[in-house]
Structure formats: C-alpha cells, structure tokens
Amino acid sequence: MSPAFRIALLVLLALFAGCTTPPPAAPAAPTVVLVSIDGLPAAVVGSGRMPTLDAIAATGTRADWLAPSYPTLTFPNHYTLATGLRPDRHGIVHNNMRDPVLGMFVSKEASARDGRWWGGEPIWNTLQRQGGIAATMFWPGSEVEIGGQRPRYWLPFDGKKPVEARVDQVLAWLDLPRERRPRLLTLYLEQYDVASHAAGMHSAQAMQALATIDAGLARLRAGLQARGLDRTTDLIVLSDHGMADVRGEDIRYLDDLVPDAALQAEYGGQVMGLRAAPGREAEVEAAVLGRHDHYACWRKGETPPGWHFGRNPRIPPIVCQADDGWRVWLHRWPKQPALKGEHGFAPEDPGMRAVFLATGPSFRPRTRLPAFDNVDVYPLLAHLLRIQPAANDGSLSPLLPALRETR
Template sequence: MAFLLRGALLALLLLVQGCATTRAPDAAPTVVLVSIDGLPAAVPGSGRMPALDGIAREGVQAAWLQPSYPTLTFPNHYTLATGLRPDRHGIVNNNINDPVLGRYVSKQASARDGRWYGGEPIWATLQRQGGIAATMFWPGSEAEIAGQRPRYWTPFDGSLPVDARVDQLLAWLDLPPAQRPRLLTLYMEQYDVASHASGMHSLQAVQALSTIDAGLARLRDGLHARGLDDRVDLIVLSDHGMADVPAANLVFLDDLLPADAMQVESVGQMAWLTAKPGREAEVERALVRRHDHFECWRKADAPPAWHFGRNPRIPPIICQADDGWRVWLHRYPVSTVLKGEHGFAPEDVGMRAAFTAVGPSFRNGVRLPAFDNVDVYALLARLLRITPAANDGDIAPLLPALKDSR
C-alpha cells in the first residue's frame, strides 16, 4: 500500500511539474505599422524598393488598398487609425472649416486639438484596454482623443531623417517589458513631398523611395538583431497613391460663373464651395453637372461609393477633377511645372494605395485581392487581441492572410 501511495504521489508531482512547464498560449504580438505617404500600389514588387519587395515576397501583399474619399493624407491616415470613413470621423479634408471650432489646418496647432477628431484611434483602443502605444508623426496622434494620448509620441518634424525615426522605434522596443509599447506607428512623408514638388517619377522622388527603403531595411535588421522576427507583425502600407499633373491641365470655375457668386474653400484636385447668400440657384445651375475634365455635385448627391456628403464640415457643393487635372480660380498663382498630386477619385487607378505585411500572424507568400482601408483598423485590433471600437471595417477580406483565420 505504501508503495502504491508513493507511486501515486510521484505521478501527481510529475503531472503538476508538467503543467507548470507546458508552454503557455502565445502572447499577442507587437505590431509595427509603417505608412509611406503617397506610395502607389504598383511599387511593392516592382524592384524599386528591395526591402519592401522582400516584405511583400515573404509575407502578404494586397493587389491594392482602396483609399477613402477624399484621397488626402490626414483623412486617410485617421481612417486607417479608426476604421471610420472621413465622413464619420470628421477629418474630411487636410484643411477644414467648422462653425464652432473655426479652422483646422493639418500640421498646425489646430491639428493638436482633440475636439476635431471623432471615433477612437487604435492607440486609444489599445491603451483603454491596458496596452501601451507609441506613435512617430502619425496624423492625429498629437491630440488627446477619446481621453487618450499615445504613451509615447513625438510632434511632427519633417527634418528628422528616416534612420533617426527608425532608431526611435527600435529604442521604444528596447524598453523594459512593463514600459514597452505593443503598437508602434511610423509615418514617412519623403516620397509624397518629393512627388508634389517635382513629379512622381522625378529623380527626387526616386531618391526618396531609396531612402525610405533603406529605413525599412534598417528596421528589419534591428528587429532581427533583437530576436523579434517571430514576435513582431510588421505592416507597411500607404494612405493613397499619386498621379502626375501637367501644368497646363487646368479648368477654371470662374470661367463658368462670377467669382463673387461663391465662397471657395479649396481648389485643386477637389474644389469645395458655398454659394453666396441669394445666389444658390445661380451657382447650382452653373456648376452641378458634368463638365470637361471635372464634375460637381450637391454634397448629398456625391457618388454613393465614396460614402461621403453627410458631415456638416463639408460645404454644400463639391467638385472633383478628373485624373491629371486641377480645378482652379484665375486669381490664384498657376504652376509652370509638372507636379505629382493626389486627391483624385478613390476609384482612379493612380490613387490605389499599397499594403504589405510580414510576421508571426501572417501566412507566407499570400496575394490578397484589393480591400478597403477601413478594414485595417479591424486587422490591427485582431493582431493586438483587443476589442475594437465601433468602426466601418470588416476583418473578412484579411482572414486568408492570417495563420489563425478562425
């Protein structure tokens, strides 16, 4: 009997020890989200960015990422962060007028006022559920939104080199576990800036791609040196694409009606305006229809696929230029050089954004069909294993890319 008792106790001890040493379920991975402003969907896999090509080849690449309307930097970056359309989150343009808040101008002090921002960005979702986030220049991250700021954030500084930005991300990953972020975002605007100045295929734009790609290589090398390859999901995407616009491709609103009949908020790829009091019928009669190289709508009648036109910050009439054109006013200076631009309709091929990803959560060598950029928030929440806030996205298009697609 004593022998049997000792045997039973020994078996129980071994069982307990076995349970104690059994590998616990994997912890949620760290997520690094990188945005290359203006990068067209055609660049990954083209040979122009070898480090980015490696991410696409080893992991996941989408045919393209469908941007939201309008195809501008701040509206789409905040859509990526919230999963909400610009019409819902309120950042409907890079520069906005609001009857209560006044004037919003991206990258100025007004952009740090959280009252402008609706919805809940992913860094707030994570921190509300006990995680830590770090953001490097991501549009919207300098404001307190939904009661949260990222634990670590930096004010935008366009002069900070790509290498220094990458090194800051790696430094955050070197923090002690209790202080280390689980979500890190990085924004790189160099290609967008060079394309606007000189064209999307200019030497300056090509050099910007090379500089950014070297930064991606530095980031991946840094992750590998820290033994984080199987613990970090790396997503590299863009907010929209880019298209070249010849200097001569201009159409003028004030060729169609007197300039004093309307208050124009913006011109360019989009023209937004309000009729002066008493001249509403005149303005609508002259503008609300198809024209050569552009079209105008009452905001409530904008194309349904744009999910746009309800927000009170949008003026009554919106005009959209065709790809490669600008809508202008005679009183504004006219460029004499080719420039790269975005802000065209999201269905235009040139506006297609890029999406690539690699890491422990992703399958290898997956090619996804195009999907909508509102779905990125749902993906981030799933990777971080947190409950998403209300959003317009859907995880379903991304499930084929995930190792755990349940």
C-alpha cells in the first residue's frame, strides 16, 4: 500500500467515524397521574355504572382486585399507597388513634397535620429528594410536612370543591412551563365514600357520586388528550378499600360481656381498639378475647398474621374485628341509622377488595393481572418515575407482566 493511499484511507475512516449516528437517548420518564376513588369496590369495574372507568379497564391494565392493608380505613391505606409500608410500620394505624407521647390523632383535625405522626417516606418526597416535582390534590398526608418537606404544589382538603374543579387544577399544573411542571400528580375523590356512608352503597346518592366521578375521569382523559399528554402520561386509577352495607340492627355490644366501667374503647365500629380500665385487665381479657357471635377479639400481638398488624405502640392492647356487615359497639355510643355503607372489615373479605387500573406508555394494553397487595403500588410508582424507592414492604414483581420495557 503506497503512503498516499494509506493517508487517504485514514482520512476517509476519520470522516466516517465522525458521521456515525450516536445511540438513541433513553425515552424521557413519563408523567404519572394517580387517582384515588375512596371506597370504590372492585365489583364496580365492568358493571356499566362508570363507562369511563370501564373503558380504561377494557383497554389498559386491570387487576382482579387490589388487596387493602389492615385496617381497611382511609388514612391508613392512602398512606400505605404513598409509602409502600403497612400501617403497622408507617404509624397511621387508624383514622383516629392515640399515641403515648403525641396524644390524640383525629383525621380531619389539626392533629393530623403534625408531621411527627407520619413515618416512612411518601412518594412525593421520594421524587422531590431526587430532583423531581410533585403536585397533590387532597391526598391524605400530602398537606403535612413530612421529613421536612411537602409536595411542591398542594392544597388543604376542601370537601366542597367539585370534582371538575379538582380535575381542572390537575390539568393546570400540567400546563406549567417544563421547568416547573410536576412529574407526579395525585387526585383524591371521596364523593362515593361520603354518599355510601350517609345512605348506603347502592343508594341514589351513591350512584350519583359514581356518575360524577366518572364524568371527572372523562374530563381528565379529554384534557390529557387535548394537550397531547396521553402519549407521555401514565394514568393509574385505584381505590383504598371497598364498601359494604351495614344495617342498624346488625350490631353487637361489647359491654354485654363485661361492665362498661371496665372498658376504655378508643374507637369502635368495624374495628374496635380496646383498653381495660386499670386493674381490670384480667377481667376484660377473660370476657372478650376469642370468637364471639359476628366478631372476634385478639391481643394486639396475636391478630391474624396476614394482617401484618399488632406491633405499633399506637395500637391498643386488644383489637376486635366485626364480621362483614356487622359492627362492634357500646350501649353508651350513639344509635346507628337503619342502613349505612361501611368499610373497616377484614382485608380478605370480598367487599373490601379495591380497584387497580392503569393505562399509558408504560403499560401493556388489555392486560389482566391477578390480585396484588396495595404495598406494591409505591415501588410501581418509583419504577414509572425512574427514581430509587425508599425502603418499603412492597414488590414490583406482581406488576411486571403488565409493564412495557421502559428503560
């Protein structure tokens, strides 16, 4: 090979190397919109009562049901969804509870906005700790400063704010300039839960609430599509627990077993947390522990293992659980209405099964998943947002068959 030819060949190779196309960049992480419909039973999906919800289920990913954590109450389960921790670990063990140091926690009062009650790391903090931005619309726990921070955008709960106004606020956050736009947005809708508690889960009020919520979902999807965001946004619709009707006469009184003066009940209904009056511990345990007609009671450390419940110091010494459709009560408490929708039953009861649906670029279409635990939602959110999750009790494994290759 002559020197001139060798030089020409080297020049051509250098030019060719300079024109080589670089490998394609990894696609940007999707935006995630997480919607909770408080109290929505898994059986509503496919019933025809919520056409938009049914369309998401038919075309996206649907789980047979989402298994709630114990107890099947709003604040414990919403914070489990946000942290991936069981209530026994994150500390929100009831909507209303007592702490030996902090005193009383009442879910709709100022005590619930004290960050010392809230353990673990919610997903909005996980995201923002790693450089992202979060926005929350009324999600339980999101208006509390936890670990020194709140979501970038949040609003104090206002039950009078209409569904369409809540949806419009979520869409307005998505209209922000890219550098200020959230990557995680949550939307909380409690209307069905409120109507069911008031008049029963099949009442006209509850059916109207379903229609209102479904119209809100349609408004949200139309807003995403109008902005061209449906191709880059993962939409997850779920619930915290299901619902069951309880008749006023389906009630059992614990003070029929032991005198009222011996009992210090912290809460009652579907779940009763109980302390014995000082010096009467043996009397109370002998009377109430074990199986009774339509309910059962345990020492806090001896509840069924599948509930993962009983270690937290905020749990009273005795836990009583009503059977599906019943309540445990005291005679001195207010009389209950003829019919009322309730939750708080054992998580394995079919009526407590919650909803999980998803659609978007990260999810395979028309995919049916077996039931999985709600602690698995947090690692899913971290995966979708491409962030490192904090320590949690969940696993991504049950969701893998529904996920496209995203990274």
